Amino acid sequence: MSLNTQDIAAATVAVELVTFCVLDADLKVRLHRRDEQPFEGTWALPGGGVRISHQGTQGENLEDAARRALTESTGIESAHIEQLYTFGRAGRVPGTRVISVAWCVLLPPDRAQIISKSESSAWFSASEDVPWMRLAFDHAEILQMGVERLQSKLNMAGLAFELVPETFTVAELRDVHEAVHGKSHDHRNFRRRFQRMVADGLVLEAPGRRHLGKSRPAKVWRLGCRLPVIT
Amino acid sequence: MSLNTQDIAAATVAVELVTFCVLDADLKVRLHRRDEQPFEGTWALPGGGVRISHQGTQGENLEDAARRALTESTGIESAHIEQLYTFGRAGRVPGTRVISVAWCVLLPPDRAQIISKSESSAWFSASEDVPWMRLAFDHAEILQMGVERLQSKLNMAGLAFELVPETFTVAELRDVHEAVHGKSHDHRNFRRRFQRMVADGLVLEAPGRRHLGKSRPAKVWRLGCRLPVIT
DNA sequence: CCAATAGTGTCTTTGAGACAATATGAC
DNA sequence: GTCATATTGTCTCAAAGACACTATTGG
Numbered sequence: 227m228s229l230n231t232q233d234i235a236a237a238t239v240a241v242e243l244v245t246f247c248v249l250d251a252d253l254k255v256r257l258h259r260r261d262e263q264p265f266e267g268t269w270a271l272p273g274g275g276v277r278i279s280h281q282g283t284q285g286e287n288l289e290d291a292a293r294r295a296l297t298e299s300t301g302i303e304s305a306h307i308e309q310l311y312t313f314g315r316a317g318r319v320p321g322t323r324v325i326s327v328a329w330c331v332l333l334p335p336d337r338a339q340i341i342s343k344s345e346s347s348a349w350f351s352a353s354e355d356v357p358w359m360r361l362a363f364d365h366a367e368i369l370q371m372g373v374e375r376l377q378s379k380l381n382m383a384g385l386a387f388e389l390v391p392e393t394f395t396v397a398e399l400r401d402v403h404e405a406v407h408g409k410s411h412d413h414r415n416f417r418r419r420f421q422r423m424v425a426d427g428l429v430l431e432a433p434g435r436r437h438l439g440k441s442r443p444a445k446v447w448r449l450g451c452r453l454p455v456i457t
Numbered sequence: 458m459s460l461n462t463q464d465i466a467a468a469t470v471a472v473e474l475v476t477f478c479v480l481d482a483d484l485k486v487r488l489h490r491r492d493e494q495p496f497e498g499t500w501a502l503p504g505g506g507v508r509i510s511h512q513g514t515q516g517e518n519l520e521d522a523a524r525r526a527l528t529e530s531t532g533i534e535s536a537h538i539e540q541l542y543t544f545g546r547a548g549r550v551p552g553t554r555v556i557s558v559a560w561c562v563l564l565p566p567d568r569a570q571i572i573s574k575s576e577s578s579a580w581f582s583a584s585e586d587v588p589w590m591r592l593a594f595d596h597a598e599i600l601q602m603g604v605e606r607l608q609s610k611l612n613m614a615g616l617a618f619e620l621v622p623e624t625f626t627v628a629e630l631r632d633v634h635e636a637v638h639g640k641s642h643d644h645r646n647f648r649r650r651f652q653r654m655v656a657d658g659l660v661l662e663a664p665g666r667r668h669l670g671k672s673r674p675a676k677v678w679r680l681g682c683r684l685p686v687i688t
Numbered sequence: 689c690c691a692a693t694a695g696t697g698t699c700t701t702t703g704a705g706a707c708a709a710t711a712t713g714a715c
Numbered sequence: 716g717t718c719a720t721a722t723t724g725t726c727t728c729a730a731a732g733a734c735a736c737t738a739t740t741g742g
Contacts, residue, residue: 234469234506234507234508235467235509236466236467236469236470236509237467237468237470237507237509238465238467238468239467239468239545276465276468276545276556277465278466278467278554279466279554283547284548284554285554286547287545287546287547288543288545288546312540312543312558314470314507314518314558315518315519316514316515316516316517316518317514317515323510323515323516325470325507325556325558327545395694396694396695397693397694412731412733412734413694413695414696414697414733414735415730415731415732415733417694417695417696418696418730418731419731421696438693439692439693439740440691440692440693440741440742441692441693441694441739441740441741442693442694442695442739442741443693443740444693444694444695445694445695626721627722628720643704643705643706643707644721645706645707645722645723646703646705646706648721648722648723649704649723649724650703650704652723668713669720670714670720671713671719672712672713672718672719672721673712673713673719673720673721673722674713674721675720675721675722676722
């Protein structure tokens with residue numbers, strides 16, 4: 227392959243975060259209002275540039291850049307994070323050629339609620355397509371792919387444990403599923419699948435009970451081991 | 458997020474191709490012998506740099522760069538191609554920071570065989586791990602992920618139609634599956650799954666029969682419609 | 689007792705896995 | 716007929732979908 231340095235040159239590399247959580251039985255995504263041109267004032271996915279050279283080294287890994295962006299946009303240090311897709315269409319950013327490696331981040335609600343509210347950063351419903359059409363750059367496309375990825379993941383093995391607190395009830399887990407898929411499953415069939423995971427030792431009973439309303443308290447569970455990572 | 462231009466700078470962006478086909482009931486991957494430093498003389502995945510700026514524009518799209526690399530490495534103009542993962546570990550290429558967007562390419566055997574043989578480019582078995590440990594850069598890791606992606610794809614909906622000629626027999630389709638997974642399925646159960654796809658109209662009967670050995674000829678089939686794309 | 693949610697059980701269907709027998713064409 | 720492969724079928728079991736009932740708590 228002919229490497230014409232004039233043509234090849236170099237590009238800016240960035241990471242974009244599609245950060246999900248479920249609050250109030252609704253799938254939310256974190257957006258950030260841009261404070262500079264282009265698209266100043268428009269909502270966009272949080273992200274940032276990847277350090278390509280840093281103190282004489284080759285800079286940081288892509289995943290480290292994504293985690294750094296997560297910390298800078300939410301204050302959260304660690305979370306489930308996985309690479310989604312890389313977007314690099316010519317012209318997607320005016321003026322500069324930017325290659326964006328998009329990542330999915332999953333936050334349990336107890337940690338998502340800690341994030342400080344501000345005028346320039348907030349949770350948006352991902353089911354109602356409120357600002358979807360108005361996101362900066364190609365971020366609507368990135369978000370769309372993130373939602374699809376999340377849905378197909380939940381259909382496979384993982385039962386949304388990443389989007390639930392460390393201890394949880396069956397109902398909480400089911401609510402997450404329904405929020406992600408936007409439709410309600412049968413609660414008995416869902417519970418049966420859950421029972422199988424208990425039988426397989428994937429889920430263990432946790433001490434105590436959870437008791438939100440004025441009715442029967444629910445058993446509390448926790449993840450028995452690390453989940454098989456589904457790609 | 459603080460954008461320190463000194464730190465961020467720009468990186469070289471490349472594409473790497475994990476090109477698969479099944480020949481002689483064995484999963485093959487296309488490798489290319491490097492003719493320059495570093496890793497001169499070592500087998501590597503074919504690929505090349507992405508045009509970042511070109512005649513005053515922002516250059517080419519990532520997928521176009523991948524297709525261009527495919528044409529340059531095989532002479533083939535069109536094929537099934539899909540993004541695999543982006544590799545960008547600091548230090549993965551000595552001297553330069555290179556972000557590699559890896560792509561999976563699937564070729565049917567009739568088209569794969571046309572590719573001219575040469576000393577610097579050849580098909581290697583992906584099941585026997587012959588040169589896996591000796592690939593240039595992190596290409597062994599990329600190849601590994603490509604194989605896993607291919608395997609999980611076939612388990613889902615797609616029954617490897619991309620790796621078979623336009624018309625095919627059940628046995629040919631089954632051979633592809635066995636080559637990809639490295640183990641033999643039960644041929645009657647495989648045929649039953651196939652029958653379902655026929656009943657659903659996904660696969661249609663094609664005229665003629667195929668008759669390779671000295672035994673009973675097999676029916677010939679073709680894809681009835683475009684496959685649902687599984688992500 | 690009543691309201692509200694938690695938890696258990698049944699029936700049916702679909703598809704996967706294991707396994708055996710028949711059909712067809714070249715020689 | 717014989718050899719080799721193609722094609723059809725059966726039995727069993729695991730899991731999904733639809734649906735009804737019992738249990739426990741606060742009031």
